[in-house]
Amino acid sequence: MSSASPRPSRPSSTSPASSSSPSAAGTPGPALLALPAGAPDIPPSADPLVPLGWDESWRQTWADLLADAPTGAVPGRVARSGRGRCDVLVATHDGAVSVAPDDGVVTVTAAWAPALERAVAADPVQVPAAGDWVVVVPVAGARTGAVERVLPRRTAVVRAQVARGSSYGQVLAANADVVAVAEGMAPDVDLARIERLLALAWSSGAEPYVVLTKADLPAEPDVLAAEVAEVAPGAPVLAVSALTGAGLEPLRDRLRGGATVALVGASGAGKSTLLNALVGGDVMSTRALRVDGKGRHTTVTRELHLVPGGGAVLDTPGLRTIGLAGEEALDDVFAEIEDLASRCRFADCAHRTEPGCAVLAAVEDGTLPQRRLDSHRKLLRELEHQAARVDSRLRAELTGRARVQQRAYRRYPLRP
Numbered sequence: 001m002s003s004a005s006p007r008p009s010r011p012s013s014t015s016p017a018s019s020s021s022p023s024a025a026g027t028p029g030p031a032l033l034a035l036p037a038g039a040p041d042i043p044p045s046a047d048p049l050v051p052l053g054w055d056e057s058w059r060q061t062w063a064d065l066l067a068d069a070p071t072g073a074v075p076g077r078v079a080r081s082g083r084g085r086c087d088v089l090v091a092t093h094d095g096a097v098s099v100a101p102d103d104g105v106v107t108v109t110a111a112w113a114p115a116l117e118r119a120v121a122a123d124p125v126q127v128p129a130a131g132d133w134v135v136v137v138p139v140a141g142a143r144t145g146a147v148e149r150v151l152p153r154r155t156a157v158v159r160a161q162v163a164r165g166s167s168y169g170q171v172l173a174a175n176a177d178v179v180a181v182a183e184g185m186a187p188d189v190d191l192a193r194i195e196r197l198l199a200l201a202w203s204s205g206a207e208p209y210v211v212l213t214k215a216d217l218p219a220e221p222d223v224l225a226a227e228v229a230e231v232a233p234g235a236p237v238l239a240v241s242a243l244t245g246a247g248l249e250p251l252r253d254r255l256r257g258g259a260t261v262a263l264v265g266a267s268g269a270g271k272s273t274l275l276n277a278l279v280g281g282d283v284m285s286t287r288a289l290r291v292d293g294k295g296r297h298t299t300v301t302r303e304l305h306l307v308p309g310g311g312a313v314l315d316t317p318g319l320r321t322i323g324l325a326g327e328e329a330l331d332d333v334f335a336e337i338e339d340l341a342s343r344c345r346f347a348d349c350a351h352r353t354e355p356g357c358a359v360l361a362a363v364e365d366g367t368l369p370q371r372r373l374d375s376h377r378k379l380l381r382e383l384e385h386q387a388a389r390v391d392s393r394l395r396a397e398l399t400g401r402a403r404v405q406q407r408a409y410r411r412y413p414l415r416p
């Protein structure tokens with residue numbers, strides 16, 4: 001039933017809790033787990049959270065938090081998030097969670113603790129998102145618990161939302177190492193859409209990739225991929241086929257290293273199919289599905305899926321409209337225009353009518369496609385418009401310049 005359930009094939013690295021824990025399976029109860037107040041003493045190599053992306057730096061963050069965390073608190077990674085609760089993957093080490101452990105990781109459905117409710121009320125960006133690492137207190141034997149707070153994110157795919165007159169950021173995917181912009185090679189490749197999604201990817205702070213799906217369909221996928229590479233400076237461009245498995249190796253490599261790959265793309269871009277190819281199996285058939293009016297399956301939830309060989313894939317719904325924010329990302333998406341602009345005669349050149357404009361000169365001599373300049377202008381206009389509506393705090397989050405104020409966490413403030 002759960003697509004984020006523990007990976008099927010990884011050998012157990014810890015002793016099954018049900019055989020050793022006094023709070024064994026079959027005895028669900030309200031008692032909180034009594035874990036020692038220090039970080040569990042597990043060698044990193046044996047920590048079942050490592051293939052999920054838990055590393056030395058997260059470990060350090062955790063150690064800094066732990067002294068103020070409630071008894072029984074363990075780190076967990078959010079697989080699915082809903083209003084007021086989320087599914088969190090936690091390690092079963094130390095008999096922490098005793099229901100049906102198999103490979104060292106188990107899913108706990110955790111309700112927001114009051115501290116988290118307060119944090120979210122103060123700042124909607126604090127809503128736990130798929131991919132977040134959180135402080136969770138599991139209930140022994142029950143696969144339930146309380147999620148206390150979200151660990152500061154390393155990266156975030158954030159969509160700017162406007163509701164009831166005010167703007168806020170909605171985190172679509174947290175702590176991805178790679179944000180893969182998925183675009184189908186057939187029926188046609190939409191360069192402007194790739195550029196738009198690359199802006200989202202760059203502003204997340206993760207490594208942007210372009211994954212051209214359905215590479216088995218066009219006659220000359222390599223020519224198409226080269227065309228796309230022209231509009232994706234700084235981002236690897238992969239031509240992949242989920243049907244044949246061709247081209248997937250670079251992504252598989254990253255996953256084996258424990259990386260988290262987030263997929264963003266339009267509806268129909270092939271994200272679910274790609275996810276299935278990477279995760280191995282038909283993960284979308286059992287959940288996260290909706291049959292819409294036309295009888296088509298469409299992804300509706302954001303979800304973290306574990307990959308059997310290590311790593312995780314974050315799925316996002318087909319994005320029809322994305323409120324972009326973070327103008328800075330455009331400098332990366334249109335790196336060659338930025339480069340040209342530095343050679344314009346006027347520092348504040350708008351590349352429209354100014355004399356000595358290196359950008360217009362490049363369009364003139366054919367080295368910069370007019371389409372590319374138009375696309376840049378369009379996104380810039382949109383971002384400027386958006387910037388007027390998005391508050392400065394959100395922009396700070398988007399550009400990674402500042403940590404979100406965590407005032408709501410008075411109970412156990414994060415130490416710098």
Ligand SMILES: Nc1nc2c(ncn2[C@@H]2O[C@H](COP(=O)(O)OP(=O)(O)OP(=O)(O)O)[C@@H](O)[C@H]2O)c(=O)[nH]1
Pocket residue numbers: 213214215216217240241242243244265266267268269270271272273274297298299316317318319
């Ligand atoms: N030939 C071919 N078809 C593919 C490939 N990948 C996906 N498709 C097809 O493209 C269509 C859309 O794929 P999905 O994986 O459902 O697309 P999606 O991005 O998940 O769409 P949403 O769930 O709406 O966001 C399906 O009919 C797939 O069978 C591929 O590598 N080759």
Ligand SMILES: [Zn+2]
Pocket residue numbers: 341344345349350351352354356357358359360
């Ligand atoms: Zn200019």
